[in-house]
Amino acid sequence: MFDFLGKLIIERPAGIKMSDSKNDNQFDVVVIGAGFAGMYMLHKLRATGLKVIVLEAGSDVGGTWYWNRYPGARCDVPSMEYSYSFSSELQQDWDWSEVMAGQPEILKYAEHVADRFTLRKDIKFDTRVKSAHYEEAHQNWLIHTEDGTSYESRYCIMATGCLSVTNTPEIPGAENFDGPIYHTGQWPHEGVDFSDVSVGIIGTGSSGIQAIPVVAEQAKHLTIFQRTPNYTMPAYNKPLTSEFREKARANYDQIRADQRASLAGIVGYGFGFGGADLVEPTDTLKNTTPEERAKLVEEQGFGAFRTFLDVGLDPDANEMACEMYRQHLATIIEDPKTAQGLMPRNYPIGCKRPVIDTDYYQTFNRDNVTLVDLRQGGIQQVTSTGVATDQGHYEVDALIYATGFDAMTGALERIDIKGKNGKSIKEEWHAGPRTYLGLQIHGFPNMFTITGPGSPSVLSNMMVSIEQHVDWIADCIGHLEDNQVRAIEPEEQAVNDWILHVNEVAKGSMFTAPSCNSWYLGANIPGKPRIFMPYVGGVGEYRNRCDEIVAEGYSGFTLSK
Numbered sequence: 001m002f003d004f005l006g007k008l009i010i011e012r013p014a015g016i017k018m019s020d021s022k023n024d025n026q027f028d029v030v031v032i033g034a035g036f037a038g039m040y041m042l043h044k045l046r047a048t049g050l051k052v053i054v055l056e057a058g059s060d061v062g063g064t065w066y067w068n069r070y071p072g073a074r075c076d077v078p079s080m081e082y083s084y085s086f087s088s089e090l091q092q093d094w095d096w097s098e099v100m101a102g103q104p105e106i107l108k109y110a111e112h113v114a115d116r117f118t119l120r121k122d123i124k125f126d127t128r129v130k131s132a133h134y135e136e137a138h139q140n141w142l143i144h145t146e147d148g149t150s151y152e153s154r155y156c157i158m159a160t161g162c163l164s165v166t167n168t169p170e171i172p173g174a175e176n177f178d179g180p181i182y183h184t185g186q187w188p189h190e191g192v193d194f195s196d197v198s199v200g201i202i203g204t205g206s207s208g209i210q211a212i213p214v215v216a217e218q219a220k221h222l223t224i225f226q227r228t229p230n231y232t233m234p235a236y237n238k239p240l241t242s243e244f245r246e247k248a249r250a251n252y253d254q255i256r257a258d259q260r261a262s263l264a265g266i267v268g269y270g271f272g273f274g275g276a277d278l279v280e281p282t283d284t285l286k287n288t289t290p291e292e293r294a295k296l297v298e299e300q301g302f303g304a305f306r307t308f309l310d311v312g313l314d315p316d317a318n319e320m321a322c323e324m325y326r327q328h329l330a331t332i333i334e335d336p337k338t339a340q341g342l343m344p345r346n347y348p349i350g351c352k353r354p355v356i357d358t359d360y361y362q363t364f365n366r367d368n369v370t371l372v373d374l375r376q377g378g379i380q381q382v383t384s385t386g387v388a389t390d391q392g393h394y395e396v397d398a399l400i401y402a403t404g405f406d407a408m409t410g411a412l413e414r415i416d417i418k419g420k421n422g423k424s425i426k427e428e429w430h431a432g433p434r435t436y437l438g439l440q441i442h443g444f445p446n447m448f449t450i451t452g453p454g455s456p457s458v459l460s461n462m463m464v465s466i467e468q469h470v471d472w473i474a475d476c477i478g479h480l481e482d483n484q485v486r487a488i489e490p491e492e493q494a495v496n497d498w499i500l501h502v503n504e505v506a507k508g509s510m511f512t513a514p515s516c517n518s519w520y521l522g523a524n525i526p527g528k529p530r531i532f533m534p535y536v537g538g539v540g541e542y543r544n545r546c547d548e549i550v551a552e553g554y555s556g557f558t559l560s561k
């Protein structure tokens, strides 16, 4: 229902914002999280004159890039594209040094943005939010932090990140391990020196695949405990030349416009993916002969199937592509047993988030690297001196868990969030996350989720999706303020319809193949409902739908005085 044109119940004198009469802990907006989403949300809302505070668990800005300091951590989107577009001066001034920046450079960028826009004065660091309860009587959010402080606000914006709650599997015996245990997502700020250390790493997702080559260079020995091999492509990362940067900057308006209209928020400006230009796949792999496929692999390596449309649609064509992948892999790895151990099988290419790497497979040709393919016998327990598996015991001095995150919903469900009638977000989402547009939840008025489940989010260049959500939310709040609307929340039917649509679009894609077990589906967390969480329809389509909904007078939302 949309009723903002109805009679005004509460009239505020013109020109007086709610913030004018607030005490220290009363705000118009509380934003939770000071990663790229929370930082831009703060900047954007400041222009409205509302009283805003950001609460952040870390000691500084950066979110994902603040916590994920493991060796080799790097963005998998070209930095000229993985950067804010909201300030033309910022994008003209900042010099990215490489095509895909490493974590230290991205964190420096976040810090620079915080300095440049004096963001820190409205961010409370070292402050973890414990609960956020909607008080129906006052139509306010009451937010409690672990240090015992409470905040009251009209709007509560969750900028809590999609990959911010680490997944640490409970492996028996871990508490008895004599050496240090690290998690890639919570890496020590001072770094770790692995010289002369035998290291074990559990997990070969993107984090493991990035860390392994770098740790192997330093460690005495590196043992990789791999449960599921991944499909990974070379990143072809390289330094950026000043000529390239200048050309890209001159084209920034077009690049940004193309990103916003694209499928994944990435146009591959100047590099494409995997070092080759982006191509629109049109050919049919199933029409090729084994000889033709072998020739393609010989000529193009891992990229050999990228021009074939049916790889993403037809399980048989996909399996042919997987076989081509394995053929090329076998040519890189010197030891045939290790090559077999690294070969992904029994799930399609494109089911998990694509991984790109630097020298990953070459690392397995080093003398100080051992692969333990857990498909041949899994981990039994961690002992005081290493890891016991069904294949034997492996001695290590230090262990790294590269075991991922409770993605998309973890950070929200970790906070005790209660909406109308005291209903918790956990209850509301017991069968999987339910949102309208990934922006709002029925029964939780005036709470917004930036890049929440049901939006393109992790399937896209996060910067593009963050900026779109922040702009939408800021416009929405401006609209509510201008029209003296007290609360907005989605109708239950609109949520149902949107979820149906999110599932419809994902159906038939490799993302939801029965053999696919990805964190997109929550399959990495025991007991988590198996639901495909992000919106696969593309950032351009999605943006259009969000804009249409506004033009239709916030259709699907209830706006109440």
Ligand code: NA7
Residues within 6 Å of the ligand: 163, 169, 184, 202, 203, 204, 205, 206, 207, 208, 209, 225, 226, 227, 228, 353, 379, 402, 403, 404, 405, 519, 524
């Ligand atoms: P991922 O992609 O979730 O990878 C986690 C890895 O850890 C994956 O190989 C898992 O194997 C493995 N894992 C998890 N639990 C276990 C246990 N108990 N035993 C053995 N192996 C285990 O997380 P990342 O941090 O690498 O990447 C997350 C995203 O960050 C990435 O997609 C980018 O967007 C950036 P499994 O596949 O579940 O068998």
